[in-house]
Amino acid sequence: xxxxxxxxxxxxxxxxxxxxxxxxxxxxxxxxxxxxxxxxxxxxxxxxxxxxxxxxxxxxxxxxxxxxxxxxxxxxxxxxxxxxxxxxxxxxxxxxxxxxxxxxxxxxxxxxxxxxxxxxxxxxxxxxxxxxxxxxxxxxxxxxxxxxxxxxxxxxxxxxxxxxxxxxxxxxxxxxxxxxxxxxxxxxxxxxxxxxxxxxxxxxxxxxxxxxxxxxxxxxxxxxxxxxxxxxxxxxxxxxxxxxxxxxxxxxxxxxxxxxxxxxxxxxxxxxxxxxxxxxxxxxxxxxxxxxxxxxxxxxxxxxxxxxxxxxxxxxxxxxxxxxxxxxxxxxxxxxxxxxxxxxxxxxxxxxxxxxxxxxxxxxxxxxxxxxx
Amino acid sequence: xxxxxxxxxxxxxxxxxxxxxxxxxxxxxxxxxxxxxxxxxxxxxxxxxxxxxxxxxxxxxxxxxxxxxxxxxxxxxxxxxxxxxxxxxxxxxxxxxxxxxxxxxxxxxxxxxxxxxxxxxxxxxxxxxxxxxxxxxxxxxxxxxxxxxxxxxxxxxxxxxxxxxxxxxxxxxxxxxxxxxxxxxxxxxxxxxxxxxxxxxxxxxxxxxxxxxxxxxxxxxxxxxxxxxxxxxxxxxxxxxxxxxxxxxxxxxxxxxxxxxxxxxxxxxxxxxxxxxxxxxxxxxxxxxxxxxxxxxxxxxxxxxxxxxxxxxxxxxxxxxxxxxxxxxxxxxxxxxxxxxxxxxxxxxxxxxxxxxxxxxxxxxxxxxxxxx
DNA sequence: TTGAAAGCGCTAACAC
DNA sequence: GTGTTAGCGCTTTCAA
Numbered sequence: 001x002x003x004x005x006x007x008x009x010x011x012x013x014x015x016x017x018x019x020x021x022x023x024x025x026x027x028x029x030x031x032x033x034x035x036x037x038x039x040x041x042x043x044x045x046x047x048x049x050x051x052x053x054x055x056x057x058x059x060x061x062x063x064x065x066x067x068x069x070x071x072x073x074x075x076x077x078x079x080x081x082x083x084x085x086x087x088x089x090x091x092x093x094x095x096x097x098x099x100x101x102x103x104x105x106x107x108x109x110x111x112x113x114x115x116x117x118x119x120x121x122x123x124x125x126x127x128x129x130x131x132x133x134x135x136x137x138x139x140x141x142x143x144x145x146x147x148x149x150x151x152x153x154x155x156x157x158x159x160x161x162x163x164x165x166x167x168x169x170x171x172x173x174x175x176x177x178x179x180x181x182x183x184x185x186x187x188x189x190x191x192x193x194x195x196x197x198x199x200x201x202x203x204x205x206x207x208x209x210x211x212x213x214x215x216x217x218x219x220x221x222x223x224x225x226x227x228x229x230x231x232x233x234x235x236x237x238x239x240x241x242x243x244x245x246x247x248x249x250x251x252x253x254x255x256x257x258x259x260x261x262x263x264x265x266x267x268x269x270x271x272x273x274x275x276x277x278x279x280x281x282x283x284x285x286x287x288x289x290x291x292x293x294x295x296x297x298x299x300x301x302x303x304x305x306x307x308x309x310x311x312x313x314x315x316x317x318x319x320x321x322x323x324x325x326x327x328x329x330x331x332x333x334x335x336x337x338x339x340x341x342x343x344x345x346x347x348x349x350x351x352x353x354x355x356x357x358x359x360x361x362x363x364x365x366x367x368x369x370x371x372x373x
Numbered sequence: 374x375x376x377x378x379x380x381x382x383x384x385x386x387x388x389x390x391x392x393x394x395x396x397x398x399x400x401x402x403x404x405x406x407x408x409x410x411x412x413x414x415x416x417x418x419x420x421x422x423x424x425x426x427x428x429x430x431x432x433x434x435x436x437x438x439x440x441x442x443x444x445x446x447x448x449x450x451x452x453x454x455x456x457x458x459x460x461x462x463x464x465x466x467x468x469x470x471x472x473x474x475x476x477x478x479x480x481x482x483x484x485x486x487x488x489x490x491x492x493x494x495x496x497x498x499x500x501x502x503x504x505x506x507x508x509x510x511x512x513x514x515x516x517x518x519x520x521x522x523x524x525x526x527x528x529x530x531x532x533x534x535x536x537x538x539x540x541x542x543x544x545x546x547x548x549x550x551x552x553x554x555x556x557x558x559x560x561x562x563x564x565x566x567x568x569x570x571x572x573x574x575x576x577x578x579x580x581x582x583x584x585x586x587x588x589x590x591x592x593x594x595x596x597x598x599x600x601x602x603x604x605x606x607x608x609x610x611x612x613x614x615x616x617x618x619x620x621x622x623x624x625x626x627x628x629x630x631x632x633x634x635x636x637x638x639x640x641x642x643x644x645x646x647x648x649x650x651x652x653x654x655x656x657x658x659x660x661x662x663x664x665x666x667x668x669x670x671x672x673x674x675x676x677x678x679x680x681x682x683x684x685x686x687x688x689x690x691x692x693x694x695x696x697x698x699x700x701x702x703x704x705x706x707x708x709x710x711x712x713x714x715x716x717x718x719x720x721x722x723x724x725x726x727x728x729x730x731x732x733x734x735x736x737x738x739x740x741x742x743x744x745x746x
Numbered sequence: 747t748t749g750a751a752a753g754c755g756c757t758a759a760c761a762c
Numbered sequence: 763g764t765g766t767t768a769g770c771g772c773t774t775t776c777a778a
Binding site: 223 | 376422423424425426427429430435437446447448450452453455456459463468469470471472473475480483486487489490491492596597598601625628632635653654655656659660661
């Protein structure tokens with residue numbers, strides 16, 4: 001039993017294929033309501049659904065958009081970009097064809113060729129984490145880059161606003177009363193995110209009138225292990241210099257901070273506050289206490305990119321990436337600094353454990369309950 | 374500048390389109406080597422790549438395989454299934470078209486229609502976690518199900534061998550000398566995985582001649598929180614009954630076990646051994662100590678499913694799911710039980726902390742270093 | 747060893 | 763209001 005073709009529907013309804021095509025595509029109705037009815041019934045009766053292949057050949061529009069990614073689709077990290085792109089595609093009656101290159105340049109070139117051969121209507125080029133990317137040759141004009149931006153320009157792109165995110169993270173700590181705030185950075189040289197978040201860190205400190213202490217900017221490998229080692233260096237600082245709040249490059253490193261703190265018998269957030277970055281699923285919320293962190297707007301970026309690629313959204317500029325807000329996710333890892341002599345005292349108080357437990361701008365943090373069972 | 378068509382290549386090479394088609398498709402060469410050469414050069418010169426759409430219409434084979442999933446593509450969990458499927462597709466010159474339904478039945482039905490309209494050559498139906506699935510109506514014959522099996526039969530499928538995985542996990546504990554081994558199960562009623570792993574648990578105990586203590590089978594919500602609560606119940610048991618090893622339904626719950634242990638000042642693995650399940654990326658390995666766990670063969674299942682769907686692999690049976698091995702990933706959360714009077718003593722010894730630290734069958738576990746810095 | 751030509755299933759210009 | 767028909771770009775039979 002082969003699939004029904006448009007001719008079969010026409011025959012069943014006693015009309016021409018033109019008529020069938022017209023009513024099924026909702027063309028401006030020159031067709032009588034009566035005929036439309038008959039056609040639709042006939043189509044249902046034979047279980048007709050138009051061949052996208054034939055239609056694509058005829059119209060030269062496939063309603064397929066290609067998504068080339070380095071790793072996002074196969075890695076447990078940025079999958080929600082795919083969800084956003086997928087949803088936007090579906091809402092606009094498009095399908096997504098996926099190629100995950102694993103970062104291999106040859107596979108990537110092959111993917112571009114394949115997408116071209118498939119005559120996709122648009123392509124998205126996505127990275128797993130925010131970076132500058134050299135777009136592979138042959139990417140169609142109109143391609144939009146996702147979570148990365150074209151090193152050489154020429155494409156629209158969307159990235160997280162890491163600078164504002166870093167600033168928000170540090171403000172969170174400042175609002176809780178901290179003044180000795182460390183930035184536990186990645187040692188990976190590449191990430192633009194590292195630099196931007198650092199800028200945000202500095203900006204937040206400056207805004208609050210807090211002097212920056214270079215000793216409070218440490219680096220480590222991007223892992224729990226690396227986070228622990230860097231945290232140890234921070235916690236080994238003389239008491240008057242030791243940070244009471246740590247802003248971590250990401251949640252994985254924050255895990256290490258938790259470990260380092262626990263090994264010293266330090267309670268979070270009573271003795272040490274920490275803010276992560278990424279809001280990594282199945283990690284940040286599962287820590288004890290749940291980690292206050294900055295979320296990456298993966299879903300929103302995916303949706304944005306798809307909508308722009310489809311021309312549904314008239315934004316995007318080839319000369320500057322679109323930056324999307326990274327919201328702060330307040331959980332229980334931030335509290336006021338422990339009651340102790342602060343290095344300086346020019347900030348508004350709340351330096352006692354009894355003080356208001358949180359000065360978060362617009363939401364009361366559900367402060368951790370420490371060791372109580 | 375429109376794309377080149379086969380006619381352009383033919384003209385450039387001074388041959389017919391037939392010839393071009395023949396040489397570019399490597400048909401059994403009736404074409405002279407000389408002509409072939411000329412054609413290839415012409416094709417390169419004009420940057421020709423055949424339209425997959427036109428070819429698909431003509432041959433009625435699109436070289437596209439559809440992948441319908443409930444969540445895997447957009448969730449940070451089973452993405453490696455996609456990687457396996459993707460790789461197998463690429464190796465066989467196919468593209469994958471993805472629809473993530475988010476579990477919505479309507480979207481799913483729409484996805485099936487869309488795949489049909491696209492005339493995909495095959496479809497994979499994937500679930501995020503091992504379960505029985507009612508295949509949506511209209512799935513083409515030959516569809517293969519991934520990480521789920523058809524509740525009503527009729528499709529080939531591949532799932533993890535959770536029974537053997539559970540058995541392996543418990544054996545790991547037994548081999549280290551434990552006899553009081555708990556199964557910290559999920560309270561979610563659905564998962565077949567829960568049941569199968571429990572069977573494996575019982576089988577391993579039986580094999581070792583260890584009586585099962587019903588008090589050692591506890592359930593909790595599938596989260597760190599749920600794991601912690603269930604672990605507390607276990608650790609509140611009278612000392613003689615209290616487990617020295619806990620096999621957890623998954624890594625998330627194992628996180629909770631770590632928390633519960635730490636709050637009591639128990640060291641892992643010195644005072645308590647734990648084995649997880651899932652080998653969840655960015656979680657299991659980041660715990661302190663790194664978690665010994667059972668991995669889900671996501672990549673392999675994805676690859677298997679794609680190869681079977683493509684007919685490259687002549688396996689698969691519609692009446693029984695293909696089960697794939699879940700390998701044990703040895704890390705540092707399993708050690709010998711603490712030196713104390715065991716409830717019974719009929720098992721081979723190594724009941725002292727000084728004894729051989731690991732009796733793992735084929736690999737020496739890198740035992741954790743406890744509190745030492 | 748090569749070429750002419752017939753479609754694959756659809757849409758849309760153009761007739762009626 | 764409705765139908766005829768010419769392609770979209772390719773593969774493949776058949777003839778030369």
